[in-house]
Amino acid sequence: EPEVTQTPSHQVTQMGQEVILRCVPISNHLYFYWYRQILGQKVEFLVSFYNNEISEKSEIFDDQFSVERPDGSNFTLKIRSTKLEDSAMYFCASSKTGTGSFSPLHFGNGTRLTVT
Amino acid sequence: TQLLEQSPQFLSIQEGENLTVYCNSSSVFSSLQWYRQEPGEGPVLLVTVVTGGEVKKLKRLTFQFGDARKDSSLHITAAQPGDTGLYLCAGWGNAGKSTFGDGTTLTVKP
Numbered sequence: 001e002p003e004v005t006q007t008p009s010h011q012v013t014q015m016g017q018e019v020i021l022r023c024v025p026i027s028n029h030l031y032f033y034w035y036r037q038i039l040g041q042k043v044e045f046l047v048s049f050y051n052n053e054i055s056e057k058s059e060i061f062d063d064q065f066s067v068e069r070p071d072g073s074n075f076t077l078k079i080r081s082t083k084l085e086d087s088a089m090y091f092c093a094s095s096k097t098g099t100g101s102f103s104p105l106h107f108g109n110g111t112r113l114t115v116t
Numbered sequence: 117t118q119l120l121e122q123s124p125q126f127l128s129i130q131e132g133e134n135l136t137v138y139c140n141s142s143s144v145f146s147s148l149q150w151y152r153q154e155p156g157e158g159p160v161l162l163v164t165v166v167t168g169g170e171v172k173k174l175k176r177l178t179f180q181f182g183d184a185r186k187d188s189s190l191h192i193t194a195a196q197p198g199d200t201g202l203y204l205c206a207g208w209g210n211a212g213k214s215t216f217g218d219g220t221t222l223t224v225k226p
Binding site: 045056 | 149153156157158159160161164204206213214215216217218219
């Protein structure tokens, strides 16, 4: 069964550095998402992406964050200048349609980002 | 901002017992999904409910969507140790943005 893959599985970076988290969504999916889960806390929506542009974003997704689909397969999340509070598990997800009603989210296994 | 409250936050029961997890909101959702998450992995979809009052069954798991589409419940009959995990509800609004509940950590002891 096709799956969403994320790399790296664990990223350690120093405060103030830029990081890029990478995701390969399922090939026939059209909607892409990033979520964040701080250790022991809830899964939080960051951003959804469709047709090469952001369709929705949360208040967490500020100017430090950006997303890109640089080619036909990859979907990236960039954090420009990391802060300690950015430490979390970041999940990429994809779906065929965008409403969630009939098209489930398929999640990757996440990238654990540790900012020191 | 749409909020989803899940209860209980933690649940520890013996094998064979029944349990119910609740997901409540003051907002109306176009659909609601239940996920299960294992440590170190992403959430995996269990079910999607769309219609108010809808009931779906998945083996020993029964999911219900409230008539007003503001709340949902997950009932597990005769829980087994393999049911142990984090259960998450997620509501979808019309804008295509999802909101996750805080999660319920279930431990089923043999």
